[in-house]
Amino acid sequence: MSARTRYVFQEALIGLRRNLLMTVSVVLAVVVSMALFGGSFLMTKQVERLSSLFIGQIDTLIYLCDGRQCPEITEEQRLALEEELLNEPYVVSADYVDKQAAYERFVELFENQPELVDTVVPEALPASYDVKLSDPNQFELVLSKYSDWPGVEQVFDQREIVDQIQSVGSVFQVGSLVIAIVQLVAAGVLVTMTIQVTAFARRDQTAIMKLVGASNWYIGLPFMLEGVIACLFGALLAWGVLGVLVPIGTGLVSDQIPWVPFVGGRDILRAGPLLILIATGVALVSSTIALYRHADV
Numbered sequence: 051m052s053a054r055t056r057y058v059f060q061e062a063l064i065g066l067r068r069n070l071l072m073t074v075s076v077v078l079a080v081v082v083s084m085a086l087f088g089g090s091f092l093m094t095k096q097v098e099r100l101s102s103l104f105i106g107q108i109d110t111l112i113y114l115c116d117g118r119q120c121p122e123i124t125e126e127q128r129l130a131l132e133e134e135l136l137n138e139p140y141v142v143s144a145d146y147v148d149k150q151a152a153y154e155r156f157v158e159l160f161e162n163q164p165e166l167v168d169t170v171v172p173e174a175l176p177a178s179y180d181v182k183l184s185d186p187n188q189f190e191l192v193l194s195k196y197s198d199w200p201g202v203e204q205v206f207d208q209r210e211i212v213d214q215i216q217s218v219g220s221v222f223q224v225g226s227l228v229i230a231i232v233q234l235v236a237a238g239v240l241v242t243m244t245i246q247v248t249a250f251a252r253r254d255q256t257a258i259m260k261l262v263g264a265s266n267w268y269i270g271l272p273f274m275l276e277g278v279i280a281c282l283f284g285a286l287l288a289w290g291v292l293g294v295l296v297p298i299g300t301g302l303v304s305d306q307i308p309w310v311p312f313v314g315g316r317d318i319l320r321a322g323p324l325l326i327l328i329a330t331g332v333a334l335v336s337s338t339i340a341l342y343r344h345a346d347v
Contacts (some may be wrong), residue, residue: 051054054173067101069247072240072243072244072247073244073276073280075240076237076240076241076244076280076284077165077234077278077280077283077284077287078092078284079233079234079237079240079323080234080280080281080283080284080285080287080288080329080332081284081287081288081291082233082288083230083231083232083233083234083237083288083326084230084284084285084288084289084325084329085292086226086227086229086230086233086322087226087227087230087234087288087324087325087328088288088289088292088318088324088325089230089292090222090227090228090230091224091320091321091324092292092296092313092317092321093222095224095313095320096312097220097314099159099311099312110181110183110189110192110205110206110207111178111179111180111181111182111201111204111205111206112131112178112179112181112192112196112204112205112206113129113137113176113177113178113202113203113204113205113206114176114177114178114179114201114202115201115202115203116149116173116176116188116203116207117283118178119203120201120203121201122201123177123200123201123202124201125183127200127272128146128201131179131199131202132144132146132179132203133195134199135179135181135196137186138190138192140184140185140188140331141181141182141183141184141192142183142184143180143181143182144179144180144182145148145179145180146177146178147177147178147179147180147192148177148180149172149173149175149176149177149189152172152175152176152177152178153170153171153172153175156170156175159311160311161311161312161314161316162300162311162312162315162316162317163311163312163314167222174337176203179251180319185329188251189207192205194230195204207319227264234328234332237332237333237336238285238332238336239336241277241280241281241333241336241337241340242336242337242339242340243338243340244276244277244280245273245274245276245277245336245340245341246340273337273340273341274333274334274338274339274341277333277334277336277340278330278333278334278337279338280333281329281332281333282328282329282330282333283327284329285325285326285329285330286326288325289318289321289322289325289326292318293315293318293320296313296318297315297318297342300312300313300314
């Protein structure tokens with residue numbers, strides 16, 4: 051490490067120690083805001099998983115009999131059903147999903163709940179037709195015609211459920227995002243104030259550095275690094291908080307509703323880089339504002 055680089059890091063650490071109370075305030079503000087940002091991100095993923103559970107791009111599901119609730123559908127009946135569906139003017143597509151495909155979809159949805167996956171076999175899941183309509187409001191036509199079709203167990207309209215999931219999820223997302231932005235602004239203000247205080251305390255030192263020819267960029271680097279370190283530490287703590295609390299929360303809820311896919315470790319890992327990027331950006335912007343307003347210090 052060169053002498054200049056060592057100087058920048060040493061001065062940044064000295065500044066953090068000198069303004070320990072404000073540094074702790076910055077870290078705590080960043081933890082709260084980043085945890086809320088992370089929560090909003092994970093809520094988006096949760097809504098996507100729940101929508102996928104009901105296959106959000108499909109308007110109607112036609113479940114086929116497999117011998118449990120009604121006599122198992124024959125291949126001739128299935129082919130006749132498929133031909134009839136594809137001939138309907140209001141049907142855009144009708145995709146057959148056999149038991150193995152349904153199981154693979156199930157495994158993908160519940161990848162974060164391996165205990166649940168282990169209890170299910172392909173034979174336990176019904177085959178179905180995923181039907182896309184040119185006008186979703188024409189569901190009643192499908193219901194009235196195919197509910198009593200030979201080999202059909204149930205015709206299911208999932209639009210209302212998906213819409214409800216997305217509406218509730220949007221409320222939580224927007225709420226957490228608004229609070230996160232407010233907290234993030236507060237963190238940015240604290241970073242700016244911390245750097246201003248540090249810059250004022252070192253005004254004699256920086257004046258001497260300017261006299262010997264040091265550039266404003268070199269003089270300002272330690273101050274910027276202070277803000278970045280504080281915000282980065284806060285983002286890492288927030289990531290850790292999510293890593294601890296989210297599995298606990300989803301674990302408690304999944305015990306009550308095990309058939310719902312929840313976000314898990316992979317989603318939390320994906321949230322980390324986003325939190326670090328946002329926190330670093332706030333630190334750099336706040337530091338730049340503080341140094342710009344006190345360029346003569």
